[in-house]
Amino acid sequence: MVLVLGEVMTAALRHSGGMPRERVEDALGLLAGERVRISERPIGYAVSPKTFTGVDCRILARSGAKVRGVGTLMGRACLTGGRVLQSSAVARIDPVGGGYRRAWSHYLARLGVVEALGRTDLPGTAAAHLAADRSSSTMGMGAFCVRLLSEIQGSPVLDKSTPVRARRTVLRWAALIDERNEGVRVRFAVREDGLRTVRLVLGPAEIDDIVDLCEDLALHDWLLTALMSVIEQSQIGVEQPAQSVLKLRPAVDHLLHLWMPAARLGGVALSVWEGLESRPGLSRQWDASVRRVRDQMAMAAALSSSRPPESARFFR
Amino acid sequence: MGRAMRADAEFFETTADARVESVPLAHLSVELGHFYSPDLRQDEEFFIDHFRRIGIWYSAARSACEAMVPRGNPRISTCVLIDDYFGQPASPSALIRKLRDAAGKAGLEIDYLVRESGCAHTVAKVDPDPAEPVETAPPGLSLAHLVEARLVEDPPPNSTGARPPVGQTGWLCNGQRSPATETHEAMKRPTVWRPPAENAAVNHSIFEDIELWRDGPDGRLWSCAMLAAVWQLLRLGLLRDNGRRVAAPHPLPGDLPDNWRALPMVLQLNERALPFNAYRAMTICAPLFLPVENAVRTILQQVAVDPAVLAQVGGRARDEGVALPLEVVDRMEYLFVDTGPVRGAGPG
Numbered sequence: 001m002v003l004v005l006g007e008v009m010t011a012a013l014r015h016s017g018g019m020p021r022e023r024v025e026d027a028l029g030l031l032a033g034e035r036v037r038i039s040e041r042p043i044g045y046a047v048s049p050k051t052f053t054g055v056d057c058r059i060l061a062r063s064g065a066k067v068r069g070v071g072t073l074m075g076r077a078c079l080t081g082g083r084v085l086q087s088s089a090v091a092r093i094d095p096v097g098g099g100y101r102r103a104w105s106h107y108l109a110r111l112g113v114v115e116a117l118g119r120t121d122l123p124g125t126a127a128a129h130l131a132a133d134r135s136s137s138t139m140g141m142g143a144f145c146v147r148l149l150s151e152i153q154g155s156p157v158l159d160k161s162t163p164v165r166a167r168r169t170v171l172r173w174a175a176l177i178d179e180r181n182e183g184v185r186v187r188f189a190v191r192e193d194g195l196r197t198v199r200l201v202l203g204p205a206e207i208d209d210i211v212d213l214c215e216d217l218a219l220h221d222w223l224l225t226a227l228m229s230v231i232e233q234s235q236i237g238v239e240q241p242a243q244s245v246l247k248l249r250p251a252v253d254h255l256l257h258l259w260m261p262a263a264r265l266g267g268v269a270l271s272v273w274e275g276l277e278s279r280p281g282l283s284r285q286w287d288a289s290v291r292r293v294r295d296q297m298a299m300a301a302a303l304s305s306s307r308p309p310e311s312a313r314f315f316r
Numbered sequence: 317m318g319r320a321m322r323a324d325a326e327f328f329e330t331t332a333d334a335r336v337e338s339v340p341l342a343h344l345s346v347e348l349g350h351f352y353s354p355d356l357r358q359d360e361e362f363f364i365d366h367f368r369r370i371g372i373w374y375s376a377a378r379s380a381c382e383a384m385v386p387r388g389n390p391r392i393s394t395c396v397l398i399d400d401y402f403g404q405p406a407s408p409s410a411l412i413r414k415l416r417d418a419a420g421k422a423g424l425e426i427d428y429l430v431r432e433s434g435c436a437h438t439v440a441k442v443d444p445d446p447a448e449p450v451e452t453a454p455p456g457l458s459l460a461h462l463v464e465a466r467l468v469e470d471p472p473p474n475s476t477g478a479r480p481p482v483g484q485t486g487w488l489c490n491g492q493r494s495p496a497t498e499t500h501e502a503m504k505r506p507t508v509w510r511p512p513a514e515n516a517a518v519n520h521s522i523f524e525d526i527e528l529w530r531d532g533p534d535g536r537l538w539s540c541a542m543l544a545a546v547w548q549l550l551r552l553g554l555l556r557d558n559g560r561r562v563a564a565p566h567p568l569p570g571d572l573p574d575n576w577r578a579l580p581m582v583l584q585l586n587e588r589a590l591p592f593n594a595y596r597a598m599t600i601c602a603p604l605f606l607p608v609e610n611a612v613r614t615i616l617q618q619v620a621v622d623p624a625v626l627a628q629v630g631g632r633a634r635d636e637g638v639a640l641p642l643e644v645v646d647r648m649e650y651l652f653v654d655t656g657p658v659r660g661a662g663p664g
Contacts, residue, residue, distance in 0.1 A: 032457050032465035033557045034622070052620050053481065054471035056515070072468060072620070073477045089477055103516050104470035104490070105617040105643040109626075140476025147480065 002177040003122040004207055005129050006090040007137055008215050009145040010222035011168040012083065015158040019082040027155040028077055030148065042263045047078040051148070052111050055139045056101065059093070059116055060132065062124035069093070071107045071114035073139060077148050078215060081258040083164075084222065086215050087148035089141035092207060095120035112207070114139065126174035130197045137172065145170075164250045165233070166226035171196040171218035175210045179203065186272045188217065196221055205268050213262075213269040220261055220282055227251055227289050236292070241300040248293050256293070259286055336559040336624050341632060342391040344381045345551045345594035346374060348424060349396040350544075350601060353403025354659040356411060363418030365656045370600050371424050373651045377598045386637040391590040393427045397547060400576040401433040402540070408579060409572040416585060427589035428565055434581025435459045435546040436538045459546045460538050462557060464528065468620040470515050489525040490614050491515045526611045541611035545619070548612060552647055553593030553629060554621045565592045595633055595640050596647045603652040604660045616645050 013019070019027070021038060024046045028036045034049030052072040059069040071094075077087045091114045099117045107115070116125075129138045137143075149168075153160075172195060184202040191197060198214060234247035261283065262269045277283055348370050355362070374394070381390045396415060398405055405411055412429060419426045438458050471479060472492040491514040514521035528542040549555050555562050566580035567587070573579060582592055599609065621644055633640035641647055 033462040034465075035558050052468045053477050053479070054468055055476055055479075056471045056473050057476045070471075075477075101516055103617060103643075105645045108468060108618070108620045109642045109644070111620055111623050140478035142477075144477030147477075 001122050003093045003126055004090065004175045004177065004210060005093060005126070005138055005141070006088060006173045006175075006211060006214055007141040007145055008086055008088045008171045008173070008218040009142075009149050009168060010084060010086045010171070010218045011149060011153075012162045012164050012166055012226070013079060013085040013158065014153045014160045014162050016161045016163050017159065019079070023157045024079060024082070026157045027152050028079060030075075030077065030151065039264070043258070043260050044081050045078065045264060048076050048148075048152075050112075051075045053144060054104070054107070055091075055114060057139055059114070059120075059125060059138060060128040061121050062127040062131070063121065065119075065121075067095075067116045067118045067120050068099070068101075069114040069116050069139060070101050072111050073114070073141060073144055074112035075144050075148050076211075077152055080219055083254055084219055084258065085149065085152060086218060087145045087152075088211055088215055089144040089148075090207065090211055091139065091141075093120065093122065093125060095122070123176060126176055126199065129174050130172060130199060134170065134191075134193045134195045141172075142170065164226055164230065164254050166222070166229055167194075169194070169196060169218065169222045169225055171198060171214065171221065173198040173200065173214045175200040175202065175205075175214075177202055177205055184268055184271050184275070186275050188276055190221075200272070202268060209266070209268055212265055213272055216262060216265060216269060217272075217276075220259065220286075223255055223258055224282060224286050224289070227255055227286070227293075230255070231289060231292060234296070236296055241296060241303055244296055245300040248296055251293060252297070256290060259283075259290075336556050336622065336628060337561045338628060338632075339553045339561050339564075339593045340591035341553055341629070342393045342591040342594040343385050343596065343638065344377065344390065344392045345592065345597045346377055346392060346394050347397065347551075347597070347599040347601070348374065348394050348419070348426065349655075350399075350599075350605065351396065351405075352399045352660055353405060356398060356403075356405040360414055360418050360421075362656070363415060364421050366658070367419045367422030367424050369653070369655050371422050373600050373653055374424060377600070377649075377651070381596075384639070391594075393590045393592055393594065394425065395428040395430055395551070395592065396426055397430050397432055399432045401436055401538075401543065405576065407572075407574045408576055412568070412572070412583075412585070425586055427584065427586040428592050429583045429585055430547070431576055431579065431581050431583075432543055432547070433577065434563060435543045435550070437577075457557065459550065459555060459562060460529075460542055462555060462562070463542075463546045463549060463619060466619050466621065467615075468618060470618050472513070472515055486527060486529045486531070487525055488528055488615060488618060489523065490617070491517070491521060491523050493523075493525065524611065524614050526614055528615070541608050541615060544608055545612045545615040548597055548599075548616065548648055549619065549621070549644070551593060551597045552595070552644065554625055554644065556622060556625055595629070595638055596649065598649045598651070600651045600653065600655070602655045602658045602660070604658060606652055609650060613645050613648070616648075619644070 025036045028046055028048040030051045031049040036046055036048055038046045052074055054072055056070045058066040060066055074090045079085050092112060094113050094115050096115045181201060181203040187199040189197045198217060230251040234244040236244050262273045378392060381392060382388050416426060436458055470490055491512060494512040495510055512523040514523050526541055527539045529536050529538045550563055563581045565582040565584040567584050630640055
């Protein structure tokens with residue numbers, strides 16, 4: 001069995017205009033001499049080179065026991081549609097016998113792996129990772145994500161103004177990979193403190209594919225959260241339709257076209273999305289919200305074109 | 317989700333691809349000398365003596381490599397490194413002739429001659445892409461910058477991902493420093509001394525603190541240890557710039573300029589030479605260089621080489637039946653021997 005832990009932070013890029021290719025490369029170039037990978041189809045997407053940071057710290061297992069973990073966390077950032085910025089911290093947990101730390105070169109030959117020195121209960125470690133407080137993420141993954149996100153948001157190529165007001169969200173995930181597993185089981189939860197958690201149990205899979213999938217889930221969860229927040233701020237039914245529409249406009253300009261679950265992804269991601277759509281129905285909620293925005297738009301348009309302004313008051 | 321997304325068609329975009337260029341590889345690269353200005357000024361006799369002494373151990377390194385390589389047909393190349401960074405050696409034509417003649421008289425052949433400042437200065441693109449206009453090409457980075465970007469520091473115990481990368485001081489260590497011991501102004505009494513600690517100590521610590529660079533009025537001056545670390549990674553074929561190979565060897569031009577900087581970093585002196593880059597690197601040098609090489613090892617233990625490059629080189633070794641250590645530091649070997657009255661870098 002293999003355990004992979006991760007955390008994804010999602011936010012709106014602090015930039016008002018479009019992002020031409022060179023600017024994206026400047027902003028996401030976290031590592032000198034390494035390419036930012038960019039693709040345009042089926043959606044604008046750019047991903048930074050992988051960066052690593054060393055850790056030597058306690059890892060909590062559900063039983064309350066702690067083991068020492070030594071190794072590196074992988075970090076990266078990606079930008080979707082030139083608008084949504086995400087940073088990820090990821091590590092595979094490899095239990096090893098013997099309780100001593102090796103020379104550092106040993107760990108740099110296994111980038112993205114944290115060796116757990118001593119007896120380690122992998123499902124317990126996964127549970128403890130998902131259950132920990134929002135502020136105390138495993139091995140400081142949250143702080144690593146914040147650091148990556150801040151580094152990019154502080155890039156001089158960005159104008160620091162955000163067209164869509166939306167909260168930053170955090171999705172914490174754990175994937176248990178076992179050769180004997182057939183198919184994939186997924187549990188997506190939104191906790192009271194706002195933290196999103198995803199627990200995956202699946203068969204053989206590439207870690208990069210799992211990271212892609214979790215970032216995709218976090219992206220769409222953030223889009224939905226952002227859209228609902230825009231709708232809430234627009235005070236539909238309280239404000240004049242024309243006023244509401246003004247406040248809804250950023251969603252139309254910057255969010256609506258970004259909804260494309262699993263657009264760039266393959267096998268595992270597709271089945272996870274199918275599984276998620278059958279129960280919580282993220283897309284159903286999205287579609288309903290989008291319809292609500294469009295209805296407001298249509299109503300405002302109808303009101304402004306078919307009636308002189310003074311008679312509009314009649315409907316107040 | 318939309319039905320169209322379930323179709324079997326896939327998009328392939330080459331820009332989203334993270335491939336790395338491959339380089340020709342010998343089995344072993346043997347360094348026959350690392351010469352600084354005080355030594356480069358010596359006459360031919362000095363170099364003949366140097367290469368005669370090195371030659372004995374070169375044969376030993378050759379035999380060891382033959383025994384390791386399947387079917388006993390090893391690819392070995394030799395190189396010398398000259399310092400044109402801290403000092404200014406004599407003109408290329410005079411120096412190259414002197415070194416070649418001396419090696420020949422001692423029964424050795426220098427395949428490649430390398431300029432150390434090539435590790436520190438921005439390297440011009442060797443083969444500019446004709447599709448890419450020169451003026452819009454990104455400014456190149458020095459090899460030292462490329463290596464510095466890949467440093468992943470050895471974390472002391474109780475470090476999490478919250479620990480910011482130090483990287484601002486120009487110093488790299490293998491543990492935890494002893495806290496500063498000056499009198500604390502507010503308290504007017506000295507803080508208690510605490511020892512430094514090596515992170516991976518075996519019972520007792522051997523703590524090292526290495527200066528990588530110093531920024532001065534004339535810009536950044538890289539340390540000898542940092543440049544030597546870059547040099548070792550280059551020999552091992554593990555450096556890339558945006559996936560492209562760096563510092564490819566160039567044949568010696570017919571007309572040699574007076575200025576070393578006008579020459580490519582890696583000069584191929586021997587037409588029949590086997591590849592410059594190699595799976596393993598053997599350095600034969602005087603014990604005088606041991607502290608620098610120890611620092612090189614400490615630096616390289618904290619350089620995270622691109623996993624794609626490591627996998628590529630590892631895969632090629634496997635295909636040839638060559639055993640290759642997973643950790644980069646284990647690919648470097650040394651013979652510290654008496655190479656004559658060598659002066660090294662000197663105090664300047």
